[in-house]
Amino acid sequence: MTENKKLLIIEDDQERCHDLKTIFDFIGESCQETSSSEWKNLIKDSEHFIGIIIGHLNSYPQVSSIIREITKIDETMPILLLDDVTMSGDISTKLSQQIVGRISWPLKHNQVLEAIHSCQYCRDNQHAFTEHNKSLELFRSMVGQSNAMQGIRRLIEQVAGTDASVLILGESGTGKEVAARNLHYLSNRSDKPFVPINCGAIPAELLESELFGHEKGAFTGALTSRQGRFELAQGGTIFLDEIGDMPLSMQVKLLRVLQERTFERVGSNQSIECDVRIIAATHRNLEDEVKENRFREDLFYRLNVFPIEMPALRHRVDDIPLLINELVARLENDKRGSVRLSPNAVQSLMQCHWPGNVRELANLIERLCILYPYGVVDLKDLPSEYQKTDGVESYPQPNLADRRSKIQNGSVGGSNSAPTPLANLPENGVNLKEFVAKLEISYIEQALAEEDWVVARAAKRLGMRRTTLVEKMRKYDLQKAS
Numbered sequence: 001m002t003e004n005k006k007l008l009i010i011e012d013d014q015e016r017c018h019d020l021k022t023i024f025d026f027i028g029e030s031c032q033e034t035s036s037s038e039w040k041n042l043i044k045d046s047e048h049f050i051g052i053i054i055g056h057l058n059s060y061p062q063v064s065s066i067i068r069e070i071t072k073i074d075e076t077m078p079i080l081l082l083d084d085v086t087m088s089g090d091i092s093t094k095l096s097q098q099i100v101g102r103i104s105w106p107l108k109h110n111q112v113l114e115a116i117h118s119c120q121y122c123r124d125n126q127h128a129f130t131e132h133n134k135s136l137e138l139f140r141s142m143v144g145q146s147n148a149m150q151g152i153r154r155l156i157e158q159v160a161g162t163d164a165s166v167l168i169l170g171e172s173g174t175g176k177e178v179a180a181r182n183l184h185y186l187s188n189r190s191d192k193p194f195v196p197i198n199c200g201a202i203p204a205e206l207l208e209s210e211l212f213g214h215e216k217g218a219f220t221g222a223l224t225s226r227q228g229r230f231e232l233a234q235g236g237t238i239f240l241d242e243i244g245d246m247p248l249s250m251q252v253k254l255l256r257v258l259q260e261r262t263f264e265r266v267g268s269n270q271s272i273e274c275d276v277r278i279i280a281a282t283h284r285n286l287e288d289e290v291k292e293n294r295f296r297e298d299l300f301y302r303l304n305v306f307p308i309e310m311p312a313l314r315h316r317v318d319d320i321p322l323l324i325n326e327l328v329a330r331l332e333n334d335k336r337g338s339v340r341l342s343p344n345a346v347q348s349l350m351q352c353h354w355p356g357n358v359r360e361l362a363n364l365i366e367r368l369c370i371l372y373p374y375g376v377v378d379l380k381d382l383p384s385e386y387q388k389t390d391g392v393e394s395y396p397q398p399n400l401a402d403r404r405s406k407i408q409n410g411s412v413g414g415s416n417s418a419p420t421p422l423a424n425l426p427e428n429g430v431n432l433k434e435f436v437a438k439l440e441i442s443y444i445e446q447a448l449a450e451e452d453w454v455v456a457r458a459a460k461r462l463g464m465r466r467t468t469l470v471e472k473m474r475k476y477d478l479q480k481a482s
Contacts, residue, residue, distance in 0.1 A: 005048060007031040007116070010039045010066070011055035011082075016105070020053070023107055026455070028466060029116060036060055046074035051119035053103065055082045071098060078122040080115050117329070142178060143326045144319035148311035152179065159306045160186035165258070167303045168281040170310030173359030176281040177241060179308060183279060184237040192236030197229050200245030207250050209266050218267025230263060230274055237277045243303070244284035244295060251296045258302045278303070313354040313361065320350050323358065327365040337369035343465065344379040351388035441476050444469070453480045 007024060009031055011017035017033045024031040032049075034042055036059040043049070052070060060066045063081070070077055075098075083104040100118040103111060142153060159166060160183050168176045177196060184194045202210050209218075213228030229238055240246075246254070257263050258278065262271040280303045289295035313320070324341060332338045341349075354360055364386065368377050379387060443462065451457040459469040472478075 005030075005050035007119075008039070008042060008049045008052045009033040009055070010036055010052060010057070012036050012058040013056045016055060020055075020107075023112075027112065027470070029112075036066065039066075040069075040073075043070065043073055043077075046077060049077070050116070051078040051080055051100070051122070053080045053082065067098060076122065078119040080119070114329075117325070142175070142182060143322050144316060145322065146311075146316035146319050148316045149319060152308065152310065155306075155308050156182055156186065159183065159308075161188060162306075163277050165277070165303050165305045166279045167286075167305075167307045168279065168310060169286075169307060170281075170283065171312050171355075171357055172283050173357035174310035174312060175358055176283075176310055177239065179310060180237075180239045180279045180281060184239075184277075187237070187277070189236045189277060193233050194237050194239065195229050195233035196239040196241060198241045199250075200242035204247040204250070207247070208253065211250070212253070212263050212265055214266035215268045218265070222267070225265075228265065230257065230276055231272065233276045235275055237279055240278065240280040242282055243280040244282035244286055244289055248294070248296065251299050255296065255299045255302060258299075313357040314352075317350045320361070321346055323361060324349070324365060327362050328369075331366065331369055336366070337373050339365070339369045339372055339374070340376045341368075342376055342378045345377050345382055348379050348382060348388045349386060351390060352386055437476075440472070441478070444472060444476070444478060448473075448478070448480075 007029060009017060009020050009024075011020065011033065012035050021031055021033050031053075032042065036057040043052075054063060054066065057063065057066060067079060070079065077098065078100045079098045081099060081102045083102050100122055101115040103115055142149065144150075156179065166180075166183060168179050170176050180196070181194060184190060197210060199207065209222075209226070209228065211228050211230055213226050213231055214222050216222060216225045240254075253263070257274055261274045263274055264271055286295055286300050286304070290297045290300050324346065328338060328340070349361070349364075356363070364383075367383075368381075372381060379389070444458070447458040447461045448455070451461060455469055455473075456466050459466040462469065
């Protein structure tokens, strides 16, 4: 689990090293600082670190030199560079893949969180680096720290380098195609095509032509010759989605491809050699389909060489907060909006049944981005079917008003002090947004003053997370008086 791992700061500028550690401690990220001459004494236990931040180095004339030494010790270690660190031109592609981001100085909160997020992905999917030295962008689809998802990643790691047929099982929306793409991506065929086809979405009379192609004049409308999906996937991988919906007549022809590695186009008697890895997927229970004579038993055993069962979202609810963060990050990256969910809203979503699994969650997050653009969604803002109140406690109103005199006597306060609650709405109305903002500022100032500006304790008084309070302090420009 990455939550217990630290960031290692290699920085010879002692003042900036101290500032970095203070900032990371403030936002709740564990870190350990060291110099360029002593870092090797710490990295011997590299599994304890989530990533390494490299700053000014006195012991190394080139940053690439220390990166090479780091990779010799741990070739999966993510590396972050401070923005004023320059790279030499001789850095190899393999070394550059270790660098997952740059952090500008002074630090920006969102940039830091994104960089740490990248380190977490790298450490959670080490085999993608270890075996293939490839980007982890695709593995970002397989978010989760649950035992079920860690097991799926291990299975993919074990079978990816072989040519064995893989059967991916699971309910709709669990990410079966994502797993198939990762299998291809990490295989020796990754530089060849990945060709998906949904066997249940194509009429039975057209499926043979789609899979194997046809010759000109083979049937009405066949005006030209056409390659099928197996030819397009030559040397690569074909993904047969919803294979449980394939007609029995086509199952026989697919079985021949698996057995003899040859096929013919429709309207042709010329055999074509087939060098394609087959990955199949279905939401159906194929063993039951075999018993009901709707699926061939011999084909089932040919496909079921290495089964992988994708877990339903309701069986890994602890992954929901991570999935929400990832889905929001994708929407932000695509410039399709953003949204934040309160702890109560997340807790409510973790109690839902999720018949549509991850796909349903993704659709919900996109809907919330449209309904509440760049806003914070609380429990009451969720669609009614997602509002689950069991075990969810509403935030208590801060009990700070009785100590207002401390604030008004000079500790904090001023133009942002809370307005007097309105008994009746004025005839000319009221700027509700401004009124609520002043009330919020007042409570935050009171909590900070009473807790001597210790943000963690003030956040606890206000019933919010520390990071949320930091964002509000930045929003309202609240700073401790010098």
